[in-house]
Amino acid sequence: MNVNRYLPLTVLAALLLFQPVRSQTASRSLDIYFIDVEGGAATLIVTPAGESLLIDSGFPGDRDAARIAHVALEVAGLKQIDHSIVTHWHRDHVGGIPTLAKLIPVRNYYDHGLPQTIAADMQAEFIEAYKQTTQGKSVTLKPGDLIKLRSPKYMPPLQVRVLAAGGMVLGEQSSVPQVRPCGTGFEAKPEDITDNVNSVGTLLTFGPFKFFDGGDLTWNIENRLVCPKNLIGAIDVYQVDHHGTDPSNNPTLVSALKARVDIIDDGPRKGADARTFATLKSVKETEAIYQLHRNLSTTDKDNTLAGYIANEEEACQGNFIKLSVEPGGKSYTVSIPAKQISRRYRTR
Ligand SMILES: [Zn+2]
Numbered sequence: 487m488n489v490n491r492y493l494p495l496t497v498l499a500a501l502l503l504f505q506p507v508r509s510q511t512a513s514r515s516l517d518i519y520f521i522d523v524e525g526g527a528a529t530l531i532v533t534p535a536g537e538s539l540l541i542d543s544g545f546p547g548d549r550d551a552a553r554i555a556h557v558a559l560e561v562a563g564l565k566q567i568d569h570s571i572v573t574h575w576h577r578d579h580v581g582g583i584p585t586l587a588k589l590i591p592v593r594n595y596y597d598h599g600l601p602q603t604i605a606a607d608m609q610a611e612f613i614e615a616y617k618q619t620t621q622g623k624s625v626t627l628k629p630g631d632l633i634k635l636r637s638p639k640y641m642p643p644l645q646v647r648v649l650a651a652g653g654m655v656l657g658e659q660s661s662v663p664q665v666r667p668c669g670t671g672f673e674a675k676p677e678d679i680t681d682n683v684n685s686v687g688t689l690l691t692f693g694p695f696k697f698f699d700g701g702d703l704t705w706n707i708e709n710r711l712v713c714p715k716n717l718i719g720a721i722d723v724y725q726v727d728h729h730g731t732d733p734s735n736n737p738t739l740v741s742a743l744k745a746r747v748d749i750i751d752d753g754p755r756k757g758a759d760a761r762t763f764a765t766l767k768s769v770k771e772t773e774a775i776y777q778l779h780r781n782l783s784t785t786d787k788d789n790t791l792a793g794y795i796a797n798e799e800e801a802c803q804g805n806f807i808k809l810s811v812e813p814g815g816k817s818y819t820v821s822i823p824a825k826q827i828s829r830r831y832r833t834r
Pocket of ligand 1: 702
C-alpha cells in the first residue's frame with residue numbers, strides 16, 4: 487500500500503525534505519562521549535567516518551571498563567577502538583586499559599613514554615598491566631605530533647594535535663624549567679613533581695570546531711601553554727583540566743581558552759573544586775558548565791545547575807554526557823541522554 491497517497495502534498499514535501507537531513511546528521515556527526523568513571527577520565531571520540539579515539543580509560547577493575555565498553559559497543563556502535571591515548575600514568579587514567587582490551591579490541595596505543603623508574607605517585611602493577619596489554623607497542627607522543635583521523639572529502643578536516651606531553655609544550659626544549667615567569671599577574675605554584683605535569687594535552691579540530699583535553703595538566707605548565715603565545719587559541723569546548731581541581735585550572739589558561747562550554751569529568755567527591763568552578767564562571771564567554779557529578783562536598787552555589795549535571799547521587803547509574811558536532815562543524819549539541827536533556831551551541 488502506498489501511504490503517501492493519503493498524505494497532503496505539503497506534509498509529503500516536508501517529510502521528503504526533513505528525513506534525509508535528519509539521518510545524515512545522526513550518522514555523520516563527530517561525537518564525543520564523556521563517560522562517567524567517577525573522578526577518573528574516559529573521553530571517547532567517534533568521527534563521522536566511524537573512526538574512534540579513546541583518551542584515558544578510568545580506574546582499574548570492571549566498573550569503568552564495562553562503562554566504556556558499553557558506550558563504545560552499544561551506544562556508539564563501534565566494533566573496535568582504533569586509537570587509545572593514556573594521558574599519564576595515574577591509576578584513574580591508565581587503570582581501565584587491561585580489562586577494556588578484553589571487552590573490545592583496541593588497535594593503537596599512545597602515551598607520553600613509559601617511565602624509566604616507578605615514581606612515588608605511580609603504581610607498578612598498572613603500568614606493568616598496560617605494558618602487557620600493549621605488548622610494548624605503544625607510541626610515545628611529543629608536542630607537535632598529529633593523530634590524523636579520516637574525514638570524507640566533503641567534510642571539514644579533522645585532526646588531533648599534541649600540544650603538551652612529557653612536561654613540555656609545543657616549541658619548547660626539554661631543558662625548560664617547569665616554572666617560567668610570563669604574563670601580567672603571573673603567579674607560580676610550587677613545582678609539581680607528579681606525573682600530572684607530563685600529561686598529554688591534545689587539541690581536536692573539526693573545521694571551525696575546537697576541543698581541548700589536557701588530561702591532568704597543572705598550574706605551571708598551563709601557564710606555559712598560553713604565555714607568551716596562546717598555543718591552544720580560543721576554543722569551543724574545554725574538558726576542564728584534572729577533573730576540575732584547584733591545583734590546575736590556572737585562570738590565565740582558562741581565560742585564554744574563552745571556551746563557551748566547559749565539561750568537568752569529576753566524581754561525587756573528587757574534582758569540580760569551588761575555586762575552579764568560580765574561575766570557569768567568571769569567564770565572560772562561558773555559556774554552560776557541565777559536570778559528570780554533583781560535587782557533594784560543596785554547596786549548590788559551587789555546582790552548576792541541576793540540568794547540567796549527569797549524576798546527582800553518589801550511588802549513580804554512571805550517566806554519560808554526549809557532545810555531537812554537526813557535519814559542517816558550525817554547531818554542536820551537548821546532551822545528557824539519561825535525563826533527556828539536550829542543548830545546542832554555535833561554534834565560535
Ligand atoms: Zn586524574
